[in-house]
Amino acid sequence: xxxxxxxxxxxxxxxxxxxxxxxxxxxxxxxxxxxxxxxxxxxxxxxxxxxxxxxxxxxxxxxxxxxxxxxxxxxxxxxxxxxxxxxxxxxxxxxxxxxxxxxxxxxxxxxxxxxxxxxxxxxxxxxxxxxxxxxxxxxxxxxxxxxxxxxxxxxxxxxxxxxxxxxxxxxxxxxxxxxxxxxxxxxxxxxxxxxxxxxxxxxxxxxxxxxxxxxxxxxxxxxxxxxxxxxxxxxxxxxxxxxxxxxxxxxxxxxxxxxxxxxxxxxxxx
Amino acid sequence: xxxxxxxxxxxxxxxxxxxxxxxxxxxxxxxxxxxxxxxxxxxxxxxxxxxxxxxxxxxxxxxxxxxxxxxxxxxxxxxxxxxxxxxxxxxxxxxxxxxxxxxxxxxxxxxxxxxxxxxxxxxxxxxxxxxxxxxxxxxxxxxxxxxxxxxxxxxxxxxxxxxxxxxxxxxxxxxxxxxxxxxxxxxxxxxxxxxxxxxxxxxxxxxxxxxxxxxxxxxxxxxxxxxxxxxxxxxxxxxxxxxxxxxxxxxxxxxxxxxxxxxxxxxxxxxxxxxxxxxxxxxxxxxxxxxxxxxxxxxxxxxxxxxxxxxxxxxxxx
Ligand SMILES: Cc1cc2nc3c(=O)[nH]c(=O)nc-3n(C[C@H](O)[C@H](O)[C@H](O)COP(=O)(O)OP(=O)(O)OC[C@H]3O[C@@H](n4cnc5c(N)ncnc54)[C@H](O)[C@@H]3O)c2cc1C
Numbered sequence: 001x002x003x004x005x006x007x008x009x010x011x012x013x014x015x016x017x018x019x020x021x022x023x024x025x026x027x028x029x030x031x032x033x034x035x036x037x038x039x040x041x042x043x044x045x046x047x048x049x050x051x052x053x054x055x056x057x058x059x060x061x062x063x064x065x066x067x068x069x070x071x072x073x074x075x076x077x078x079x080x081x082x083x084x085x086x087x088x089x090x091x092x093x094x095x096x097x098x099x100x101x102x103x104x105x106x107x108x109x110x111x112x113x114x115x116x117x118x119x120x121x122x123x124x125x126x127x128x129x130x131x132x133x134x135x136x137x138x139x140x141x142x143x144x145x146x147x148x149x150x151x152x153x154x155x156x157x158x159x160x161x162x163x164x165x166x167x168x169x170x171x172x173x174x175x176x177x178x179x180x181x182x183x184x185x186x187x188x189x190x191x192x193x194x195x196x197x198x199x200x201x202x203x204x205x206x207x208x209x210x211x212x213x214x215x216x217x218x219x220x221x222x223x224x225x226x227x228x229x230x231x232x233x234x235x236x237x238x239x240x241x242x243x244x245x246x247x248x249x250x251x252x253x254x255x256x257x258x259x260x261x262x263x264x265x266x267x268x269x270x
Numbered sequence: 271x272x273x274x275x276x277x278x279x280x281x282x283x284x285x286x287x288x289x290x291x292x293x294x295x296x297x298x299x300x301x302x303x304x305x306x307x308x309x310x311x312x313x314x315x316x317x318x319x320x321x322x323x324x325x326x327x328x329x330x331x332x333x334x335x336x337x338x339x340x341x342x343x344x345x346x347x348x349x350x351x352x353x354x355x356x357x358x359x360x361x362x363x364x365x366x367x368x369x370x371x372x373x374x375x376x377x378x379x380x381x382x383x384x385x386x387x388x389x390x391x392x393x394x395x396x397x398x399x400x401x402x403x404x405x406x407x408x409x410x411x412x413x414x415x416x417x418x419x420x421x422x423x424x425x426x427x428x429x430x431x432x433x434x435x436x437x438x439x440x441x442x443x444x445x446x447x448x449x450x451x452x453x454x455x456x457x458x459x460x461x462x463x464x465x466x467x468x469x470x471x472x473x474x475x476x477x478x479x480x481x482x483x484x485x486x487x488x489x490x491x492x493x494x495x496x497x498x499x500x501x502x503x504x505x506x507x508x509x510x511x512x513x514x515x516x517x518x519x520x521x522x523x524x525x526x527x528x529x530x531x532x533x534x535x536x537x538x539x540x541x542x543x544x545x546x547x548x549x550x551x552x553x554x555x556x557x558x559x560x561x562x563x564x565x566x567x568x569x570x571x572x573x574x575x576x577x578x579x580x581x582x583x584x585x586x587x588x
Contacts, residue, residue, distance in 0.1 A: 013404050016559045017537050020406040029403070040502070041519075097409075099372070100381065123368075124519060126538070128402050128409070131384050135372035144450035146339055147369045150512075160454065164512045166365045168457030172339055175450040183519070186508030226381035230397065231410040241551070241561045244568045249578040252568050256550065257582065259566055265527050265548050266470075266494070 001176075002114050003058040005049040006106055006121040006133065007078060009036040009071040013126040020234060026094050027232045038074040041122030043190035045182035048152065049120050050081050050191070057154045060084045062113055066091050066105045072206055079201035080193030086206045087113070089214065096221075097128055097229045103136035104224040108214035110137070117177040118159070123148055131181075138179035146174050150185035271354040272297045274325070275307040275347055275361050277335070279459075281315040282308075284466070285362040287323070287429035292389070292422055293360050294324035294430055299391045303327070305354055306437075309335045309343050314439055321437030323430040327354075328437040333444030339451035340369035342444040348377045350442070356417050358396065363421035375419035382419045383411060385518075387426040404518055405541035424466065424522035425545040463497045465514065465521045470496030470529075471546075473516055475539075476503035477532020477553065477572060484509050486576055487531065493583040499523065501533050517542035531572050535560025552576070 012034040023030045038046070052058045063078035065071055066089040075086035089105050096102050110116065119141075121134035138145030151162040158173045164183050174180070182188065193201065211221060244259070246252035260266035274293035276286035290306055297304040305327040306320035313330035321328040329350060335342035347370065351359055359374065361367040363385050375382035387408070388399040395412050398420060402409045465471065472491040474484055484498065491498045500510035502517060516523055518538040524545030531552045533539060540563055543549060551564035552572050561567045568575060 011403065013538065014534075014536050015406070017406045017540075018559070018562070020403065020537075022407055027409075126404055129385065129400075129404065129518065130382075131368055132372040132382055135369070136376060139373050139376040144339075144341075145373070146451055148365060164365060165456060166513075167459035168511070168513050170456040171454040173452045173454050178450075183512070184502060184506045185512070186506060189506060226413060226415050227383070228412050228414060229409055230412055232402065232407055234407045237562070239563055239565075241564045241567045243556075243561075244566060246568075249570065249574045250582075252570060252575060253578045253582050256566060256568060256579075260527070260550075263548065263565075 001058045001118060002060045002062065002116045003049050003052060003118040003120060004062045004064050004110055004113065004116040005045050005078070005083070006119065006137070007042045007046065007063055007065040007074050008039055008122070008125045009065070009067055009074045010039045010125055010127040012037055013040070017237065022232050022234055027229055028094055036070060038077055039122055039126050040184060041124060041182060044150070044184050044188040045120045045122045046078055046081065046083070047188045047190045048150075048182050049083070052152060053082070055153070057152065057159070058118060062087060062116070064106060064109055065089065066102060067095065068093060075206050076201050077193070079204050080198045081191055082197065086204070088206050088208045090208050090210055095127070098225050098227045099128075099130045099132035099136060100226040101221050101224050103133050103140060104221070105211060105214065105216055106133065107137055107140055108216055109209060112214070119179045121179065121181050123181045123183045134179055134181035141177070141179070143177050143179050144174055145179040145181070146172055147181040148183040149180040150183055150188055152180070271305055271356050272300070272302050273305050273307055273347070273351060273354065273356045273359045274320075275309065275359060276316060277309040277343065277366055278316060279311055281312045282319040284429070285364065285424060286316055286320070288424065288427045289360045289362055289422055290320055290323055290325060291430035292427040296358065296389060300357065302357060305329060305350070307331055307347065307350055309346070309444070314441070317439045318436070320430070321439065322432050322435060324433050325437055328439045330439050330441045331444050332441055335444045337453045338447040338449070339453070340366065340373065341447040341451055343370050344374050344377065345447060346442060346444045347374055349445070351378055351417060358417055359419045361419065361421050363423050367421040371419050371421045375417070378417055378419070380415050380417040380419060381413045382421070383413070384421045385423050386420045387423050389420070401518070401541060404536070404538040406537045425524050460513070465497050465499055465516065465523050468497035468523065468525050470494040470527045471499045471516070471523055471525045472496055472529045472531065473499030473501065473533060474504050474510065474531045475501035475533030476507070478504060478509060481509040486580065490529075490576060490580050490583070493580065493587060496525070501539050530560050530564065531576065533560055534558050535563055
């Protein structure tokens with residue numbers, strides 16, 4: 001079975017709010033504000049894909065990414081953890097905001113690959129935070145989809161998947177071909193490639209396609225658009241934190257409990 | 271028509287009231303009626319109650335919609351939206367809403383707007399606001415297509431009020447799906463206070479360093495009559511269960527008191543605690559961003575602080 005894992009690089013998501021800015025011209029963070037990294041849920045999806053290769057559920061994994069030229073770094077990372085192939089749809093700035101357009105690009109590429117039976121995506125990319133692309137790809141392929149998955153096994157022709165539900169974990173059997181979106185789990189922390197694999201990854205070719213080559217020039221992409229980004233702004237949040245000044249824990253605990261009581265946030269039993 | 275839909279297990283709950291409240295106000299702004307659709311076990315009760323809170327029509331979509339993942343819910347809501355020619359369908363932005371929203375929108379040739387925090391009508395168009403970049407910024411978006419299927423962030427929209435009046439509950443059956451996705455098993459809902467309803471939450475993060483440390487937080491939460499929450503890093507490390515996660519991709523909570531222990535205060539975590547009345551941060555790093563959000567802060571190793579706090583509360587307990 002061939003699996004495709006959809007990747008995306010995003011601005012370092014732990015950049016503190018007070019350092020975050022938006023360029024009003026582009027409605028995006030200014031270039032160079034922080035490094036671009038492979039998003040956390042994309043890391044989980046990649047790790048799951050590699051684990052499925054190790055357990056023999058899939059034979060081949062292709063990493064597919066749409067993004068600017070620099071995002072090829074993420075594909076090198078994918079090759080270093082032993083993805084078999086890497087495909088880069090080179091999208092020049094500004095990045096796409098509309099998940100419908102992103103899904104259209106990824107679909108056009110998926111249709112050119114050896115037909116996959118499984119497509120894995122992160123549950124939500126931490127830039128626009130839509131959480132839609134995996135679901136849209138599935139709908140447009142008319143494949144079943146299960147979201148928030150963190151473990152997958154094969155059972156008699158179907159996949160058995162564990163997902164995070166509203167109340168706790170749920171188990172589903174899913175018919176193939178299928179799409180799954182992946183959530184974080186302690187078993188899905190992305191491994192580090194070893195030095196040999198990293199070196200080998202640098203020598204492996206990355207297939208690159210432009211949107212035009214996929215039949216999605218500016219006009220076609222615009223036609224696939226459904227959501228318009230009208231405005232982006234950074235909210236003002238200035239709050240004053242009252243620090244409990246105390247030398248030792250007992251003093252700090254007493255001072256905190258006093259303040260909580262004064263603020264009527266906690267009642268100590270008499 | 272504007273449709274508000276929920277899948278709560280115990281009748282019309284907080285999530286349903288918020289979604290309905292948003293629909294009623296949007297309907298009033300657009301001159302549209304509101305239909306309320308409830309899925310699942312307590313659908314009839316929820317729908318009946320919604321009829322008294324501003325819904326002109328109330329539907330109970332009966333059947334085991336969860337057995338097919340989201341497929342049954344999507345199929346029945348799509349049918350209803352077509353029949354009612356809905357301009358917008360509003361859902362809660364929880365684990366289920368995230369599954370339904372984008373696919374329902376696609377089947378209706380519309381678009382989803384996820385994690386919406388407000389909506390207004392400007393020049394006859396709907397302008398939706400939603401957090402982006404993990405809550406470090408907000409975006410206003412409009413759709414080129416109708417309908418919009420919006421998932422609404424918990425706590426962002428005020429609840430529907432009882433207005434008297436009633437709508438006769440119309441019952442529909444959730445269609446049987448092709449079985450492509452089939453529920454095999456699920457964990458029983460945990461007993462105890464749900465995070466969303468807890469008045470006190472004791473949450474731990476990467477600074478805790480182990481699963482055993484969470485046992486101490488359990489004890490502290492118990493003494494305060496609260497529930498335990500966690501950051502993504504703590505869940506990722508296997509120290510806390512995923513349903514304990516608070517934040518953008520976890521639960522959105524609104525306790526009176528939120529203890530953030532060994533949590534840095536990344537925007538994605540803060541996205542879940544905007545509704546907390548007061549945050550108390552315990553962190554060794556005085557520059558941790560959590561201190562920009564906290565009302566009260568203690569710069570200290572939790573290993574020194576928490577045991578003393580537990581002991582003090584135990585002593586004070588009757
Ligand atoms: C799309 C997306 C969605 C996300 N969703 C969420 C979400 O829903 N919830 C969430 O929490 N995160 C989420 N994140 C992740 C988020 O960006 C942060 O990575 C995460 O919140 C960090 O968790 P943390 O603060 O517990 O861990 P760390 O960053 O590891 O911080 C640990 C903190 O503990 C302090 N510390 C260390 N030792 C001690 C000690 N002994 N005593 C006291 N303090 C100590 C440190 O000073 C530090 O501030 C998301 C990210 C993305 C990209």
